[in-house]
Amino acid sequence: MTSVALLRQVLDYANRPDPYPLYAELRRTPVVRDEAGPYLVSTYWAVKGLLHDPRISSDARNLTPEAAEATGQEQDPNLPPSFLRLDPPEHDRLRRLAMRPFGPPHTPRRVFEMHGELAGIVTGLIDGLRGRDAIDLVDDVSYPFPVTVICRILGVPREDETHFHEWADTIAAGLDPVGTPEERAAKMQDVQQARRDLAMYLAGLIEERRRSPRDDMLSALATEHGPDGQMSPVEMITTSVLLLIAGHETTVNLITNGMLTLLRHPDVLQRLRTEPALAGPLVEELLRFEPPVQMLPQRTTLAEIEVAGTVIPKGAAVYLMVASGNRDPQRFTDPDRFVPDRPDNQHLGFGHGLHSCFGAPLARLEAQLALTELVRRLDAPQLVEDPPPYRQNAVLRGPRHLPLTIGGIRD
Amino acid sequence: MTIDGYLEAFRREGRIVVVGASLAGLRAAEALRAEGFAGTLTLVGDEPHEPYDRPPLSKQVLLGKVPADHTRLPRVRPVDAQWRLGSAATGLDLAAKRVRLADGDVLDYDRLLITTGVRARPWPQELEAELDGVFVLRTQDDAVQLHHRLAAGPRRVLVIGAGFTGSEIASACRERDVPVTVAERGAAPLVGALGGVVGEVAAELQRAHGVDLRCGVQVTGLEGDSAGRVRTAHFSDGTAVACDVVVVALGATRNTEWLADSGLGAGPRGIACDAGCRAFDVRGIVTDDVFVAGDVARSPHPLFGYQFLSLEHWGNAVAQAEVAAHNMVSASAERRPHLWMPSFWSAQFGVNIKSVGVPPMADQIMVTQGSLAEQRFTAAYGFQGRVIAAVTFDQAKWLDFYERQIERAASFPPEFTTVDRRPEGRQPVAADFPDPSQPSHGPTVTLSGYSPTDRRVSFTPRRA
Numbered sequence: 086m087t088s089v090a091l092l093r094q095v096l097d098y099a100n101r102p103d104p105y106p107l108y109a110e111l112r113r114t115p116v117v118r119d120e121a122g123p124y125l126v127s128t129y130w131a132v133k134g135l136l137h138d139p140r141i142s143s144d145a146r147n148l149t150p151e152a153a154e155a156t157g158q159e160q161d162p163n164l165p166p167s168f169l170r171l172d173p174p175e176h177d178r179l180r181r182l183a184m185r186p187f188g189p190p191h192t193p194r195r196v197f198e199m200h201g202e203l204a205g206i207v208t209g210l211i212d213g214l215r216g217r218d219a220i221d222l223v224d225d226v227s228y229p230f231p232v233t234v235i236c237r238i239l240g241v242p243r244e245d246e247t248h249f250h251e252w253a254d255t256i257a258a259g260l261d262p263v264g265t266p267e268e269r270a271a272k273m274q275d276v277q278q279a280r281r282d283l284a285m286y287l288a289g290l291i292e293e294r295r296r297s298p299r300d301d302m303l304s305a306l307a308t309e310h311g312p313d314g315q316m317s318p319v320e321m322i323t324t325s326v327l328l329l330i331a332g333h334e335t336t337v338n339l340i341t342n343g344m345l346t347l348l349r350h351p352d353v354l355q356r357l358r359t360e361p362a363l364a365g366p367l368v369e370e371l372l373r374f375e376p377p378v379q380m381l382p383q384r385t386t387l388a389e390i391e392v393a394g395t396v397i398p399k400g401a402a403v404y405l406m407v408a409s410g411n412r413d414p415q416r417f418t419d420p421d422r423f424v425p426d427r428p429d430n431q432h433l434g435f436g437h438g439l440h441s442c443f444g445a446p447l448a449r450l451e452a453q454l455a456l457t458e459l460v461r462r463l464d465a466p467q468l469v470e471d472p473p474p475y476r477q478n479a480v481l482r483g484p485r486h487l488p489l490t491i492g493g494i495r496d
Numbered sequence: 497m498t499i500d501g502y503l504e505a506f507r508r509e510g511r512i513v514v515v516g517a518s519l520a521g522l523r524a525a526e527a528l529r530a531e532g533f534a535g536t537l538t539l540v541g542d543e544p545h546e547p548y549d550r551p552p553l554s555k556q557v558l559l560g561k562v563p564a565d566h567t568r569l570p571r572v573r574p575v576d577a578q579w580r581l582g583s584a585a586t587g588l589d590l591a592a593k594r595v596r597l598a599d600g601d602v603l604d605y606d607r608l609l610i611t612t613g614v615r616a617r618p619w620p621q622e623l624e625a626e627l628d629g630v631f632v633l634r635t636q637d638d639a640v641q642l643h644h645r646l647a648a649g650p651r652r653v654l655v656i657g658a659g660f661t662g663s664e665i666a667s668a669c670r671e672r673d674v675p676v677t678v679a680e681r682g683a684a685p686l687v688g689a690l691g692g693v694v695g696e697v698a699a700e701l702q703r704a705h706g707v708d709l710r711c712g713v714q715v716t717g718l719e720g721d722s723a724g725r726v727r728t729a730h731f732s733d734g735t736a737v738a739c740d741v742v743v744v745a746l747g748a749t750r751n752t753e754w755l756a757d758s759g760l761g762a763g764p765r766g767i768a769c770d771a772g773c774r775a776f777d778v779r780g781i782v783t784d785d786v787f788v789a790g791d792v793a794r795s796p797h798p799l800f801g802y803q804f805l806s807l808e809h810w811g812n813a814v815a816q817a818e819v820a821a822h823n824m825v826s827a828s829a830e831r832r833p834h835l836w837m838p839s840f841w842s843a844q845f846g847v848n849i850k851s852v853g854v855p856p857m858a859d860q861i862m863v864t865q866g867s868l869a870e871q872r873f874t875a876a877y878g879f880q881g882r883v884i885a886a887v888t889f890d891q892a893k894w895l896d897f898y899e900r901q902i903e904r905a906a907s908f909p910p911e912f913t914t915v916d917r918r919p920e921g922r923q924p925v926a927a928d929f930p931d932p933s934q935p936s937h938g939p940t941v942t943l944s945g946y947s948p949t950d951r952r953v954s955f956t957p958r959r960a
Contacts, residue, residue, distance in 0.1 A: 138897050
């Protein structure tokens with residue numbers, strides 16, 4: 086099978102429930118492509134090597150025009166890219182500025198201290214399920230939980246969710262490299278419009294917070310000065326757009342994939358009930374086994390690079406297939422087994438290197454709390470259908486709904 | 497009895513003595529048990545303390561964030577050993593297979609592992625070294641005393657020697673808002689380990705944090721008051737500084753004196769051993785029952801021209817201890833080479849410095865990412881047209897890549913571009929290491945000895 090055929094199959098919605106056999110097929114050639122498509126890198130060591138390789142860029146301006154067109158990665162003429170799509174030194178400066186109110190070294194206890202607040206949100210959501218015998222885990226818990234959390238952290242009013250939900254979904258769908266070039270061009274129009282709308286909305290909030298700051302990240306970005314100074318107004322907007330979307334479009338899948346995986350492994354579910362300390366390693370295994378971000382389709386080469394015997398030319402589009410690397414038998418024994426306390430689990434679920442997940446400590450804590458509480462409090466949860474209906478997105482992969490029947494809610 | 501039969505019996509009921517109960521000794525003991533060694537295991541240490549971790553002593557301990565006696569090394573597994581702490585080894589009889597201890601005891605062994613490490617080089621003028629307020633920093637006891645003095649708010653601290661330890665001490669002083677003068681014989685701090693180009697950055701860093709940095713000077717004398725407390729230091733440029741605490745950070749001396757007439761190939765540069773950690777005797781013949789690991793060992797490395805490397809690196813001590821332990825209880829066909837990629841880190845003045853490879857071997861340096869002026873960069877070091885080392889200031893995320901470059905003997909200067917390449921990163925410049933025959937504080941890697949072979953080996957580390 087050619088690489089294009091394989092990529093098309095990976096992106097094909099029909100294969101969303103189980104792309105892993107396709108990844109196994111891909112790994113037989115660690116780096117593949119045909120004339121027009123991107124280079125797909127699928128083995129653990131090759132992916133990890135490129136994540137640490139300074140000859141790899143995340144900036145779409147370094148793609149050749151042909152590669153940019155073939156993969157639908159064009160510049161938004163209205164709004165500059167966020168630090169996710171920038172290289173050092175701009176990336177490093179913006180990430181440091183964004184990290185200042187969120188994590189170490191300046192605010193090392195931020196996520197740790199949110200433990201009680203996060204647990205309260207989960208408890209409230211599960212309490213709200215009393216009296217029901219059927220739930221949709223996505224709409225009832227997996228989605229509202231991280232959205233509420235990121236809104237509180239950033240300082241975005243939770244009730245505005247009805248506004249930004251659709252914009253966020255459209256922008257997240259833009260990551261999905263599916264469709265003909267024409268379809269992708271049309272989709273990019275929608276994505277750019279959604280980015281503009283979300284940017285306008287957040288710009289208004291940032292201005293409010295600048296005038297009367299509160300204890301949240303938008304206020305900190307708008308008012309605080311550190312060794313790097315301050316972000317420009319446009320940088321504040323692109324960064325908050327990024328954080329708002331990344332803060333929930335991924336964690337929703339981590340929690341849903343987690344519950345789905347537990348329901349498919351009842352012995353592990355039972356173990357987590359009696360052994361809450363298992364949540365730490367279990368979430369790491371989940372990030373390996375069913376990573377919420379399946380591939381990183383936004384990399385390019387600054388120079389000709391040889392990877393596993395294949396020469397990738399300068400300016401090529403490169404997709405790093407992290408979910409495939411996570412199932413590489415060269416790295417993980419028995420990779421297709423879910424082993425909740427797997428030793429030496431250096432998965433690629435949060436990426437690696439300079440773009441490694443900004444919100445990883447928060448995502449870990451959210452997933453650990455949600456899954457521990459769900460298995461503790463849901464009585465006799467059962468899957469209504471397996472596989473459940475998936476979202477279209479092949480990059481941010483996860484169920485759109487996860488209908489469950491339950492016997493009740495425990496205290 | 498066959499040799500195999502001997503090995504089986506040895507693994508079951510043999511006697512292993514480990515001389516040196518710090519990081520390498522402890523990790524080796526644990527590895528021996530993990531390898532299935534069931535015989536008698538004795539650990540000898542000259543300090544009375546259980547094995548503890550040293551990197552925090554010049555950082556968190558001096559800042560008062562961690563008490564000095566809270567740096568005990570975590571135990572990986574039970575070692576079921578007889579501990580002889582507080583009793584230094586004083587002699588070795590190779591023929592009789594016997595170690596003498598300071599308290600008069602003797603320990604018989606079937607196999608011996610030497611992990612005696614290094615100690616701080618003291619101030620050479622003994623009377624001056626005895627003045628109250630003059631310190632070195634190597635042990636837990638040193639750290640307790642120095643921390644006590646820093647906490648009391650001295651008027652000025654003088655640090656003699658701006659290697660890694662000296663620079664970290666100066667950094668801790670500034671963080672505590674204690675005035676500090678640093679005297680360095682070389683042209684810049686860290687110059688022996690990282691060269692003059694990076695040394696200049698370290699100098700800027702110190703000055704920006706308010707260190708009174710004096711390079712190219714020697715301390716010619718320490719003067720005390722009538723009560724025997726240090727008061728003044730005199731420099732070779734004719735100046736003097738008033739100080740009530742002096743920290744001598746002039747590098748380390750290998751603890752090999754106790755082996756002086758043992759017949760083992762031990763000297764001021766350490767104990768020479770093969771890549772399998774077996775010690776050489778003075779005739780250059782490799783022993784089969786004496787092994788060496790950690791700071792006191794020097795062993796040939798194929799990646800670096802088979803030069804004998806002495807590494808005062810935390811990670812090297814752990815890796816070499818594990819290889820030595822494995823080889824001590826394995827048949828020759830199962831033995832493994834110690835092919836550690838030299839690497840170390842330092843935290844000072846808010847900057848995380850990391851290094852891979854052997855910078856002091858280099859003749860050229862090129863800043864491949866970031867900028868020296870911003871004190872945030874990655875520099876590649878070249879030797880005879882290949883990449884031999886890399887150093888990062890606050891850019892440690894890139895080191896994995898450069899480590900692979902070193903392993904592959906990639907060409908230098910690098911032919912490719914990278915993210916964050918600045919104009920200063922287009923050309924290599926002289927790495928500017930001082931003449932190694934003029935040691936100052938000493939780098940943390942020293943090169944010595946040379947094998948006549950200079951073949952390029954292909955070295956591909958086994959990945960899991």
